[in-house]
Amino acid sequence: MDYLDELESKSIYIIREAYERFKRIAMLWSVGKDSTTLLYLCRKAFYGEIPFPVLHIDTTFKFKEMYEFRDRLAKEWNLNLIVARNEEALKQGMNPSKGKLACCTALKTEALKQAIKKYGFKALLLGIRRDEHGIRAKERYFSPRDASFRWNYKEQPAELWDQFNTQADGETHIRVHPMLHWTELNIWEYIKREQIPVNPMYFAKNGKRYRSLGCMPCTKPIESNASTIDEIIEELKHTKEAERAGRAQDKEQAYMMQKLRSLGYM
Amino acid sequence: MKSMPIVIVGHVDHGKSTLIGRLLYDTGSLPKERIEEIKETCKKLGKTFEYAFVMDHLKEEREQEMTIDTAQLFFKTPKACYTIIDAPGHKEFIRNMITGAAQAQAAVLIIDVSKGVEEQTKRHAYMLAMLGLKNIIVALNKMDLVSYKKEKYVEVLGETKNLLSKLGLHASYYIPISAKLGDNVVKSSENMTWFEGPTLLEALDSLQVSETLADKSLRYAVQGVLERAGKKIFIGRVESGTIFAGQQVTFYPSGIEAKILSIEVFGKTQSKAVAGESIGVTTNASVSRGEIACSGKKPEIKKEFVANIFWLAREPLQINKELCLRCATQERVCKIKRIYERIDSADLRVIEKEAKTLNETEVGKVLIECDKALVLENFNEIPPLGRFVLLREENVCAGGIYVY
Structure with missing residues (x-):
């Protein structure tokens, strides 16, 4: 087994554990490279037929290319796709000019809360990784969220030897992170090896490319000439810029990510 | 690029977070933004650049200056990509230390030479032995505080060797460093020309870690x-x-x-x-x-067995109360029927024989009875079936190693 096989095998094991423990489970798909890789791993884990819904939280502010990519893959991979929006907030005109924290909270966190309630999900699979952001380094593979989505990072139970905490009483749900141990570089190495479809926005056009994808108003491309997967891999081996440098919600104020996270942001 | 998870353990304030910050900084692994953010925070708190802040990312940790949970970051050498796990040193965060250490393939045990072996040094060393971690590097830190004197290094080295040999552990290297000033971490120190061994980074690069179980039954x-x-x-x-x-x-x-x-x-x-x-x-x-x-070899199949367990929950273990046991994909209802010995994980002293309870961080040699037989193996032979967890209300409250 090489190191990509090891990463893959561990993720598949965790995905299958999550499904064995929780039949009311869904995968959260942001349509970015990480959660698309997770989607691919779910297909592998279940031999091409993912036995649970794939949930896309749609803020309506995503890029056109993201919607196209989502719909194309949903059809090709025969996904049970659920698109969820906070219709109420959208009707009242919520958008990033009303404050980034308020907008993320209403259109992502609230929309997700509504979807979890509506479908009664007890567990969600997410494609987050430890190397993305300092606070994500504190995550467990199985991590409970209470009814108001709070993450009690100070009182986390121990997690060892691929044995996970599966308590999900009342309105608690468990966040499952099968790709926690991957790095951004690993993702691209794996995408290359497995020929996983990726959104063309990741490749450079006119000296710019997107390294991380979010909502249109809050995501900026980085300076780059990497127009192929190989060039991206080469770029990542040398970069010192943070992956989420183009994501406004991480920077707006110190500790914003921490605040968002403890409020239930993905 | 292959990734190797390593854990940094040791007593509180012996310099774990500082060492990690130094490793990341000197290997050029920190994003510009992160450095700026730390500089900004340090300025606000009226401090000079604090390497420990790299890891202690959470707000509370910055303000209270301690690592609450286990955190992970990455750095690269031409040989490998390291996942670095910082484990909290405070006793009350032992659950997080275990979570961190259980994922590691190698450990760096850090000891402040001006203080020597302390309580958490012993407890963490014991946990490494229990988790079966075999690749250990000892970093004797804060050499700058003892004027880089060789005598002090030799003294604490002896003390540490004693501790490790008692636990059946063996360290590959004992390296005198100053995490704060960077001596012998990534760059070879000019202040300790008497030391002829490798830098910490060279030592890490030299470890052989992949232990394969493919040849077993x-x-x-x-x-x-x-x-x-x-x-x-x-x-x-x-x-x-x-x-x-x-x-x-x-x-x-x-x-x-x-x-x-x-x-x-x-x-x-x-x-x-x-x-x-x-x-x-x-x-x-x-x-x-x-x-x-x-x-191949027939496995052990047992309903009742003796094990060493370490208790990780606030609420103590009570004998004869129902628990859930998980070993690989096996799950059983079980009870601890006897606690032969209740052991203090800090000094390995037997606190009590034939005890009725175990408190958080204590270790017990116990007799476990399951509702049905399960497959078990010698931990050193086939680790995945020689170790198990105990759960109460579906939360992990203990880790255990099968003995016989």
């Missing part, structure tokens, strides 16, 4: 059953050995004999799989989650 843990195209696929992971189409196996604990008909991997044709692979198999028998397909 087959143990394939069944996770569940899927029906695809009219076929029953028993999904699971090869915990040790090799599994192949046509192989004669016995599923334990049930004892059902069967033949592996095929190895099932999505999008690939594969006729065998080795330790570590998550696959599926078809077979002429019908089994369920928790059965272990075995060949």
Whole structure:
């Protein structure tokens, strides 16, 4: 087994554990490279037929290319796709000019809360990784969220030897992170090896490319000439810029990510 | 690029977070933004650049100057990509230390030379022994505080060797460093020309860690059953050995004999799989989650057994109360029938014989009785089936090692 096989095998094991423990489970798909890789791993884990819904939280502010990519893959991979929006907030005109924290909270966190309630999900699979952001380094593979989505990072139970905490009483749900141990570089190495479809926005056009994808108003491309997967891999081996440098919600104020996270942001 | 998880352990304030910050900074692994952010925070708090802030990312940790949870970051050398796990030193955060250390393939035990071996040094060393971590590097830190004197290094080295040998541990290197000033971490120190060994980074690069279980007897843990195209696929992971189409196996604990008909991997044709692979198999028998397909040496099958457990929950362990035991994919209802010895993990002293309870961070040599027999193995031989966790209300409250 090489190191990509090891990463893959561990993720598949965790995905299958999550499904064995929780039949009311869904995968959260942001349509970015990480959660698309997770989607691919779910297909592998279940031999091409993912036995649970794939949930896309749609803020309506995503890029056109993201919607196209989502719909194309949903059809090709025969996904049970659920698109969820906070219709109420959208009707009242919520958008990033009303404050980034308020907008993320209403259109992502609230929309997700509504979807979890509506479908009664007890567990969600997410494609987050430890190397993305300092606070994500504190995550467990199985991590409970209470009814108001709070993450009690100070009182986390121990997690060892691929044995996970599966308590999900009342309105608690468990966040499952099968790709926690991957790095951004690993993702691209794996995408290359497995020929996983990726959104063309990741490749450079006119000296710019997107390294991380979010909502249109809050995501900026980085300076780059990497127009192929190989060039991206080469770029990542040398970069010192943070992956989420183009994501406004991480920077707006110190500790914003921490605040968002403890409020239930993905 | 291959990634190797390493854990940094040691007593509180002996410099774990500082060492990690230094490693990341000197290997050029920190994003510009992160450096700016730390500079900004330090300025606000009226401090000079604090390497520990790299890891202590959470707000509370910055303000209280301690690591609450285990955190992870990455740095690279031309040889490997390291996942660096910082484990909290405070006693009350032992759960997080265990969580961090259980994922590591190697450990750096850091000791402040001006203070020597302290309580958490011992406790963490004991946990490393219990988790079966064999690659250990000792970093004797804060050499700058003792004027880089060789005598002090030799003194604490002796003290540390004593501790480790008592636990059956052996360190590959003892390196005098100053994490704060950077001596012997990434760059060789000009202040300690008397030391001829490698820098910490060179020592890490030299470790041989991949221990393969592919040569052991087959143990394939069944996770569940899927029906695809009219076929029953028993999904699971090869915990040790090799599994192949046509192989004669016995599923334990049930004892059902069967033949592996095929190895099932999505999008690939594969006729065998080795330790570590998550696959599926078809077979002429019908089994369920928790059965272990075995060949080669017959496994131990026990309902009652002796184990060493370390208690990780705030609420103490009570004997004869129902708990849940999980070992690989096996799950049992169990009770601790006896606590032969209650042991203090800091000094390994037996606090009490024939005890009735175990408190957080204490270790117990116990007798466990399960509702049904399960497959167990010598921990040093096939670790995935020699270790288990105990759960109360579906939360992990103890880790354990099977003894006999």
